[in-house]
Amino acid sequence: MDRKYHYTEKNVHDVDVAGMTVRLWSAEGAEGRAIIKRLFEPIARAGFVQPYVALMPDWHPGKDAVVGCVVPSREVLLPSVIGGDIGCGVAAVRLPLCEADLTDSWEPIGRRLREVIPVGSAYNSVVTDRVRTHPLWEKELRAPVSNRTLRKLVRQFGSLGGGNHFLEVQKDHEERLWVMLHSGSRYLGVQVRDWYVERGVDQPGIDKRLYARIPHLPADSPLAADYLADMRLVVEFARESRREMMLRTLEVIQEQSPQLDAVGVMREMIDISHNYVAREEHFGEALFVHRKGAIHVGKGQKGSVPGSMGTESFVIEGRGNEHAFYSCAHGGGRAMSRGEAMRKVSRKDYEQSLQGVVCAHSDLLLDEAPEAYKDIRVVMRGQADLVKTLYVLAPVLSVKGR
Numbered sequence: 001m002d003r004k005y006h007y008t009e010k011n012v013h014d015v016d017v018a019g020m021t022v023r024l025w026s027a028e029g030a031e032g033r034a035i036i037k038r039l040f041e042p043i044a045r046a047g048f049v050q051p052y053v054a055l056m057p058d059w060h061p062g063k064d065a066v067v068g069c070v071v072p073s074r075e076v077l078l079p080s081v082i083g084g085d086i087g088c089g090v091a092a093v094r095l096p097l098c099e100a101d102l103t104d105s106w107e108p109i110g111r112r113l114r115e116v117i118p119v120g121s122a123y124n125s126v127v128t129d130r131v132r133t134h135p136l137w138e139k140e141l142r143a144p145v146s147n148r149t150l151r152k153l154v155r156q157f158g159s160l161g162g163g164n165h166f167l168e169v170q171k172d173h174e175e176r177l178w179v180m181l182h183s184g185s186r187y188l189g190v191q192v193r194d195w196y197v198e199r200g201v202d203q204p205g206i207d208k209r210l211y212a213r214i215p216h217l218p219a220d221s222p223l224a225a226d227y228l229a230d231m232r233l234v235v236e237f238a239r240e241s242r243r244e245m246m247l248r249t250l251e252v253i254q255e256q257s258p259q260l261d262a263v264g265v266m267r268e269m270i271d272i273s274h275n276y277v278a279r280e281e282h283f284g285e286a287l288f289v290h291r292k293g294a295i296h297v298g299k300g301q302k303g304s305v306p307g308s309m310g311t312e313s314f315v316i317e318g319r320g321n322e323h324a325f326y327s328c329a330h331g332g333g334r335a336m337s338r339g340e341a342m343r344k345v346s347r348k349d350y351e352q353s354l355q356g357v358v359c360a361h362s363d364l365l366l367d368e369a370p371e372a373y374k375d376i377r378v379v380m381r382g383q384a385d386l387v388k389t390l391y392v393l394a395p396v397l398s399v400k401g402r
Helices: 033-046 106-116 147-156 188-200 208-213 222-256 262-266 338-344 347-353 376-382
Strands: 012-017 020-025 053-061 066-073 089-098 166-171 176-183 270-273 275-282 285-292 294-296 302-305 313-318 327-329 358-361 387-400
Touching (some): 012 033, 033 053, 033 066, 053 327, 066 294, 089 262, 089 302, 106 222, 106 358, 166 222, 222 262, 270 294, 313 376
Parallel strands (some): 358 387
Antiparallel strands (some): 089 176, 089 270, 166 176, 294 327, 302 313, 313 387
């Protein structure tokens, strides 16, 4: 590896995978080295990565990609690296209220939030004028999307989804309240990814055997240009959907605290996506940087790193570390698969871990229990050279669905 990429920190570990470097940030050493080699060997042998992969301390194998990775390339786009939930991200905002201002209101707030923000597979039964007239609907994807899908999207806009997506009210060390929510592009991102992956194999000059292992779009191809345009629109859909949910949340809190200026508070919202690709300059060259479960935080830029349900979350500021491509972890990262968590986490442990948190959940979510995730404080120690902590947040109210 060229000397300009050389970097030494006690929490940084370089793992060689078939001649490609995976640079791992971890406070626990290079644990999982064998798994890392297995997961990244196909892309290493394809030769697409330049100069190396940055692997965040919350990394774990995902359903269709490695979560917690930053994969730069020079000449190709890699739709499968960022996965199907394009634009998934986290929004957070600090309120001019303290926990004591809403002491007896958490149960009704939780019920109202479940009424106005659908969770799991549910969608909005009524489309408000604010959603119906959103300028987003005037834009068009280049990939064909059916009218049925578009009608469904209008009802899914402003809905939370399931899995690890959540909405929480939290408090910081000054007892000031925050709202944090994690959501994605619902099924739109999956449809866009699948359409481009299916079409990509028919591009002129494509090695079909290589493509079967690592779907890729030559960066100078018309298909790649279309994919980038559509990906940006899906990212916008996900971001605007989070914005709508944040506004609904603040309006619900406003019902209990009429002095709250919901629209004014929104101006200070932090919102960063963690599944996307962007053209960026690093080490003096232009690269396509694919982030899957990793956020971009430049020097001085604020971001949020949520813990698992019932544990602390962090509001952070980037240190501007180019060796991680100005990236950091996006959350706690799974320590158990969903099936393993369902087998190992007892109802008693689950309820004990959520003691003191008002839960407005659609179901008993054992697969989302804190025990199923990495210790968020260990994750934060592993990226001390990437970010500094501004606020540590404790959960007060949790909204989730299956």
